[in-house]
Amino acid sequence: MLDNSRPSEGIRFEELILDDRVHSTLYTDSEVFEAEMDSIFRNGWVFICHDSEIPKAGDFVRRNVGRDPVFAVRGRDGEISVIVNRCAHRGNIICQEERGNAKAFVCQYHGWAYDTKGGLVDVPYPAGFKGDFSCHGLERLAKVDSYQGFVFASFNPTVPSLGDHLGRATELIDRAVEMSPVGRINLSGGWVRHQLNCNWKMLPENDTDGYHVNFVHPSFAQAIRSNYDEAVLQDEESLKSEAKDWGNGHTELNFSPSYSRPLEWFGCAEDRYPSYSKALREAYGQEKGDKILLDGPPHAVIFPNLFLGEMNIVRFEPVAPGVCLHIHTPMYLEGVDDDVNQRILRQSEGALGPTAFLLADDSVIAERTQLALAGKGGWLDLSRGAEREVTDDNGVVVGHLTDETSNRGFWRHYKQVMQGPDQSSPTAAAAAA
Amino acid sequence: MVTIEERLRVEEFLFKEARLADESRYSEWEALAEDDMHYWVPAEAGQDPDDGRISILNDNRTRLATRIRQLNTGVRHAQVPPSRMCRIISNVEIETIADGEYFVRSNVILYEYRIQADKEMEVWPARVEHKLRMRDGEMKMFSKHILLLNSEGPVRGLSFII
Incomplete structure (x- = not known):
C-alpha cells in the first residue's frame, strides 16, 4: 500500500450512517473493512x-x-x-x-x-x-x-490515553472484577474460537441487543429455566432490564433491575454457595456485598473487541468482511471455592461457542443476515426507542431493554472513529515512508 | 481380543448410532445413552476433562437431556431444518474394559450440508472414542468423546449431534 491517503478517504461514512439507520455496505464492502482495520484496529485501542x-x-x-x-x-x-x-x-x-x-x-x-x-x-x-x-x-x-x-x-503512538478511551466504562470493568472477593479474575481456562460467516460488527451489536432474545432463543426458553426468564423474556411492560450507551462505543444490557434475589444471575439460590456470599460481604461490606450479589456481573461490550459477557470474557476478531471469530473463556474468580469456578466453566460451555444453547442460534441468524446483505444491499433500521431513551446523571444513555439505544451508541462512535479527527494516519504514513 | 460376534455387535451399534445422528432422530439417538453418559468435544488436543480448561462441549447425562429437549422444540434455529449429514466410520479398534463393556476407537469423517444457513458443505474429521455396555441384551453407550482434528479452531457452528 503505497498510497498515502487514508483507506477510508473515498468512503462517505456520513452518508452511510444516519442517526436512525445504517447502510448494509458497512457489513459487506471490502474497502470499508480495510478502513476499519486501519482506523479502529491499528489507530485505536x-x-x-x-x-x-x-x-x-x-x-x-x-x-x-x-x-x-x-x-x-x-x-x-x-x-x-x-x-x-x-x-x-x-x-x-x-x-x-x-x-x-x-x-x-x-x-x-x-x-x-x-x-x-x-x-x-x-x-x-x-x-x-x-x-x-x-x-x-x-x-x-x-x-x-x-x-x-x-x-x-x-499501533498508534499518538492515540489518546486508555483512560480517555474507556471513559465511564471503567465502571463496567470494575463490576466484572468485583465479582471476586479479592477483586481479581483469572483467565486460565483456555479459549474456544467460534467462526461465524458474518461481519465482525454483528458480534458487538448482537451481544448487546436485548430485542432478539424471544425470537432467536425460543428453544432455549422452552428447554431451560434460567435467570433470563425474568431478565429478558417478559412482555414489554414487565421488562425491567435496560439497554445502555456508555459513550465511546461501549454498550450494555443491564439485567440487574430484573433480579430480586441474591445469585439469581447465577441461576441458583444464595445458600448454594454460602462461603462465596460471605466472602463478598466481608470484602466489600454488607451494603456493597449485597448489591454485587443481587446485581451480578455486567453484560457489556468495550469497543471494539471485548465483551464482558457476564461470567465469560469474549474477544471479537475480524477476519474478512464476511468472516469473524467469537472467542470466549470462562471468567474465573480468585478467592472463591473451586465449585464456584466449576459452575462458571459449565455455564460458559452452555452459553457460548459452536455447540452452545445460546450462541449457536445467534450464529445462524447472523449468517443469514450476512446473506441478506449481499449485492447492492439496503438500509438497516436502528430507530427503535429513540424517543423514549433518557440520559442519566452520569451521561449514560438508558433505554428499554428492547430498544436500539446500545447499537445507536456503537454506531455513533464508529462513525466518529471512521471519519477521523484528522487526515494523518500514522499507519499510512509509515507505509508510504 | 474380542470375538467376531462381539465385533459385529459393536460395529452394528456404531453404524446405528451414526445413522440416528445423521438423520437428526434426536430422541432415538438419546435412547442409546446410559445414565452415566459423558458426551464430550474437547477444545485442545490432549485435554483432560477435569483440568479446568474449557471444552467445546462437555455434557453429563442431565445436560445432554437438555440439549435433546432443545433440539426437539422445533425452534432451535441452528438446526431448522436439520443439517443433512453423512458420516463414514473406519479404523474400528475394540478393547474389552470389563465383562460386557468395551472401549472403541474409530475414525470418522462427517460431511455436513448446512442447509439452514449458507448452504455450504462442512467436513468434520475426528477421532472418536466410545465406551459401550451390553445391558439386557442391548448395546448402549456411556461415553462418546469426539476429538475434532481442528478442535483449537476456528470451529463453525456445531449444533447437530456429532
Missing part, C-alpha cells in the same frame, strides 16, 4: 489479553490485532510488551506456539534471536551482518496499557 494469562516472566500468548499477528509477553521487569509476530529479517512467524514461556524467541528460518522485549540479541554467521542490532528488533505496538488486568494496545 484493542483488547489483547488479561494479565492473569501471562503471570510469570517469559509467559506469552499469541493474538491478532485486526488481522495483524502479535504476541503479548511479560518481560523480566514484569512489564507486558505486545510485539508483531514477524521476524525483522524475512518475516517468518517468530512465536509459533499459542501460549507458553520463553527466555528468547528464535526464528526457525535463519536463527535470528530476540529477547522478551523484541530486541535483536543474536544472528548466526554475524560476520556477514552489517546492520545495527538496535535497528533490527521486532516491531512493538507503540502503546500498551492495562486496566484491572485487562491489557490493551495500539
Whole structure:
C-alpha cells in the first residue's frame, strides 16, 4: 500500500450512517473493512489479553490485532510488551506456539534471536551482518496499557490515553472484577474460537441487543429455566432490564433491575454457595456485598473487541468482511471455592461457542443476515426507542431493554472513529515512508 | 481380543448410532445413552476433562437431556431444518474394559450440508472414542468423546449431534 491517503478517504461514512439507520455496505464492502482495520484496529485501542494469562516472566500468548499477528509477553521487569509476530529479517512467524514461556524467541528460518522485549540479541554467521542490532528488533505496538488486568494496545503512538478511551466504562470493568472477593479474575481456562460467516460488527451489536432474545432463543426458553426468564423474556411492560450507551462505543444490557434475589444471575439460590456470599460481604461490606450479589456481573461490550459477557470474557476478531471469530473463556474468580469456578466453566460451555444453547442460534441468524446483505444491499433500521431513551446523571444513555439505544451508541462512535479527527494516519504514513 | 460376534455387535451399534445422528432422530439417538453418559468435544488436543480448561462441549447425562429437549422444540434455529449429514466410520479398534463393556476407537469423517444457513458443505474429521455396555441384551453407550482434528479452531457452528 503505497498510497498515502487514508483507506477510508473515498468512503462517505456520513452518508452511510444516519442517526436512525445504517447502510448494509458497512457489513459487506471490502474497502470499508480495510478502513476499519486501519482506523479502529491499528489507530485505536484493542483488547489483547488479561494479565492473569501471562503471570510469570517469559509467559506469552499469541493474538491478532485486526488481522495483524502479535504476541503479548511479560518481560523480566514484569512489564507486558505486545510485539508483531514477524521476524525483522524475512518475516517468518517468530512465536509459533499459542501460549507458553520463553527466555528468547528464535526464528526457525535463519536463527535470528530476540529477547522478551523484541530486541535483536543474536544472528548466526554475524560476520556477514552489517546492520545495527538496535535497528533490527521486532516491531512493538507503540502503546500498551492495562486496566484491572485487562491489557490493551495500539499501533498508534499518538492515540489518546486508555483512560480517555474507556471513559465511564471503567465502571463496567470494575463490576466484572468485583465479582471476586479479592477483586481479581483469572483467565486460565483456555479459549474456544467460534467462526461465524458474518461481519465482525454483528458480534458487538448482537451481544448487546436485548430485542432478539424471544425470537432467536425460543428453544432455549422452552428447554431451560434460567435467570433470563425474568431478565429478558417478559412482555414489554414487565421488562425491567435496560439497554445502555456508555459513550465511546461501549454498550450494555443491564439485567440487574430484573433480579430480586441474591445469585439469581447465577441461576441458583444464595445458600448454594454460602462461603462465596460471605466472602463478598466481608470484602466489600454488607451494603456493597449485597448489591454485587443481587446485581451480578455486567453484560457489556468495550469497543471494539471485548465483551464482558457476564461470567465469560469474549474477544471479537475480524477476519474478512464476511468472516469473524467469537472467542470466549470462562471468567474465573480468585478467592472463591473451586465449585464456584466449576459452575462458571459449565455455564460458559452452555452459553457460548459452536455447540452452545445460546450462541449457536445467534450464529445462524447472523449468517443469514450476512446473506441478506449481499449485492447492492439496503438500509438497516436502528430507530427503535429513540424517543423514549433518557440520559442519566452520569451521561449514560438508558433505554428499554428492547430498544436500539446500545447499537445507536456503537454506531455513533464508529462513525466518529471512521471519519477521523484528522487526515494523518500514522499507519499510512509509515507505509508510504 | 474380542470375538467376531462381539465385533459385529459393536460395529452394528456404531453404524446405528451414526445413522440416528445423521438423520437428526434426536430422541432415538438419546435412547442409546446410559445414565452415566459423558458426551464430550474437547477444545485442545490432549485435554483432560477435569483440568479446568474449557471444552467445546462437555455434557453429563442431565445436560445432554437438555440439549435433546432443545433440539426437539422445533425452534432451535441452528438446526431448522436439520443439517443433512453423512458420516463414514473406519479404523474400528475394540478393547474389552470389563465383562460386557468395551472401549472403541474409530475414525470418522462427517460431511455436513448446512442447509439452514449458507448452504455450504462442512467436513468434520475426528477421532472418536466410545465406551459401550451390553445391558439386557442391548448395546448402549456411556461415553462418546469426539476429538475434532481442528478442535483449537476456528470451529463453525456445531449444533447437530456429532
